[in-house]
Amino acid sequence: xxxxxxxxxxxxxxxxxxxxxxxxxxxxxxxxxxxxxxxxxxxxxxxxxxxxxxxxxxxxxxxxxxxxxxxxxxxxxxxxxxxxx
Numbered sequence: 001x002x003x004x005x006x007x008x009x010x011x012x013x014x015x016x017x018x019x020x021x022x023x024x025x026x027x028x029x030x031x032x033x034x035x036x037x038x039x040x041x042x043x044x045x046x047x048x049x050x051x052x053x054x055x056x057x058x059x060x061x062x063x064x065x066x067x068x069x070x071x072x073x074x075x076x077x078x079x080x081x082x083x084x085x
Contacts, residue, residue: 008020010075011075011078012071012074012075014071015068015071015072015074015075018063018068018071021063022060022063022064025056025059025060025063026060028052028056029053029056029057029060032049032052032053032056033053035049036049036050036053
């Protein structure tokens with residue numbers, strides 16, 4: 001499944017960029033998992049795929065840190081409360 005090119009309804013340009021990058025990285029992880037499911041991979045091919053998957057996991061871990069979580073929390077706090085309508 002590919003992400004669409006439609007803009008995100010996010011006010012913060014920084015959060016918008018981070019969410020877009022997160023989606024791209026998740027798509028990459030998904031592709032790597034599909035590659036691992038291929039039959040007849042050599043040990044070298046498996047090692048290369050696993051190394052890329054490890055790099056993605058490290059990137060995602062850093063990417064989704066406290067700053068990212070705080071930006072999401074701030075965005076959520078800025079949303080209108082639908083119950084007040």
